[in-house]
Amino acid sequence: MTRTMLPRTLPLALAAATLPGCTGGAEQGEHDNVPPQAFVEGISPAVRDRNKAVVVDPTVDYGLALRTAALKLVGAYPTLAEIKELQAASDPAAVFAKRIAAYLADPRFxxxxxxxxxxxxxxxxxxxxxxLGTVNMDSAPMFAASLVVSGRPFTEVLTASSGTCPTLAANGTFTPANCANGIEAVGVLTDPGVQSQFFSSMAFRRVRWVQETFICTKFPAEISDRKEQRPGGTYYSPWPFTSISGGKDARVDFHDDRSLICANCHSTMNHIAPLFGKFDEAGRPTPNYAVRTPIPGSPPTLFTDWLPPTEMTAWRFGVPTANLKALGAAIAADPDMPRCIATRIWNWALSRGDVVVDQATVPKELGEQLRASFVASNYNLKQLIYDVFTSATFVRY
Ligand code: HEC
Known part of the structure; x- marks a missing residue:
């Protein structure tokens, strides 16, 4: 075993080693003879430190934590000086925390x-x-990164009205710039790359992207106490069944309930999708709906393909959102958003899988803790990253 005993744990270890009967493991109950110091120094650490191993938490490893943190935060191994500084530290937790702060301030971050x-x-x-031309698919990631690096409230990823297509210089500095699509921005929701990448029939893929990226769950997104039995299953969405288009005259029958209940997902989706309908495949805004309805001839989608004419767009049941700006504000105010983003940071730090794709969710209590501290810092994601990388869990493995 090549583990280095870190000094912070030593006083504890020594104190415990003097307790009678605490000899660690096999010889429980045997007499604990403490040999002279010179003899102790002369034997190999593996034997010498055996009794310390009982009270030192063997899962804490700052060296390993430093290596993981360096790779994730600055994309390189820690330098020899950084490793040695930590090894020699009398308070490794403090030195480690200082190093994390330095990584977060590094241009490579x-x-x-x-x-x-x-x-x-x-x-x-x-x-x-x-x-159709070339689309910059990097502006949304750059904008999100710029919010983190600057410590600005991360809610701006859904609400900022300008500067959402920044550039990044070699020295790690972001310079805000407006996107080339000529409209007032709504965070990344109006981003040409986002609109282009997730262009699809009836704008449903854009809706799905927003749900999975910022809320971290797949559709269905809304489940109420309603339990309405239908031929193909149970209808449980809070929306009235007929609040979305369907029936025999509809071009797409979202009321279909014969084999599965479309409305469980589409009641939410159809109230959001029209807001994403007016961007073409290159992510450019269009005066009319640019997405198509997947029926013969693939005609441009009509509002009434999604919703009855009297219905209003909404983020959720009871949260009407007349336009993208209102949608961005509603998602930013949704408590599931900070929980989702914090979970993504946790999973990244701890090398877990994707919260949606791999269902790498966190326990409810942890999610709530992460959410609360993220919100309390005014959505400062850099602060949350610092908190996670210096947490008791991160320095264990
Ligand atoms: C479990 C949730 C769920 C249910 C149930 C569901 N859908 Fe969807 N639907 C989605 C999602 C999510 C997408 C977007 C998929 C993507 O493009 O990634 C979608 C996409 C679509 C599309 C566009 C397909 C395309 O070509 O891009 C249509 C049309 C559609 N759904 C109709 C229906 C109908 C009709 C039903 C019922 C028979 C139904 N859906 C049931 C979630 C659902």
Whole structure:
């Protein structure tokens, strides 16, 4: 075993070693003879430190934690000086925390954050659409990263009205810039790369992206106490069944309940989708709906394909959102948003899988703790990253 005993744990270890009967393991009950110091120094650490191992938490490893943190935060192994500084520290927790703070202030952190948000947003690089031109697929990850690096409230990822297509210089500095699509921004919701990447029939893939990225669950998103028996199952959405389009005259029958209940998912989805309908495949805003309805001829989608004409768009039942700006504000105010983003940070730090794809969810209490501290810091995600990387869990393995 090559583990280095870290000094912080030593006083505890020594104190406990003097307790009678605490000899650790096999010789329980045997007499604990403490040998002279010179003899102790002369034997191998593996034997010498055996009784300390009982009271030292064997799962704490600052060396390993430093290596993981360095790779994630600055994209490189810790330097020899950083490793030695930690090994020699009398208070490794403090030295480790100082190092994490330094990594978070390092220019390389900007680039690692862009990589994290590329992963999270499933975006990156550029997309060549031939006649439609080239789309910058990096602006949304860059914008999210810039919010983290600057410590600005992360809610701006859904609410900022300008500067959402920043550039990143080699020195790690972001410079805000407006996106090229010429409209007032709503965080990344109006981002050309997002709109382009998730372009699909009736804008449902854009809706799904928002749900899975910022709320961290798949559809169905709303489950109420309603339990309405239908031929194909139970209808449990809070929305009235007929609040979305359907029936025999509809181009797509979202009332279909014969084999599965479309409305369990689509009651929510159809109230959001029209808000994402007016962007074309290159992510450019269009005056009319640019998405199509998947029926023969693939006609442009009509509002009434989603909703009856009297119905209003909404984020959730009881949360009407007349436009994208209102939608962004509603998602930013949804308590599931900070819980989701904090879970994503936790999973990244601890090398867990994706919260949606791999269902790497966190226990309810932990999720609530992470959410609460994220919100209390005014959505300062850099602070949350610091808290997670210096947490008792991160330095254990
Ligand atoms: C479990 C949730 C769920 C249920 C139930 C459901 N859908 Fe969907 N539907 C989705 C999601 C999510 C998408 C977007 C998928 C994507 O593009 O990634 C979608 C996409 C669609 C699309 C666009 C498909 C395309 O070509 O892009 C149509 C049309 C549609 N659904 C109709 C229906 C109908 C009709 C029913 C009932 C028979 C139904 N859905 C049931 C979640 C659901």
């Amino acid at each position: 900007s680039f690692e954050q862009v990589a994290f948000w590329r992963d999270t947003f499933k975006l990156g690089g550029t997309r060549n659409l031939g006649m």
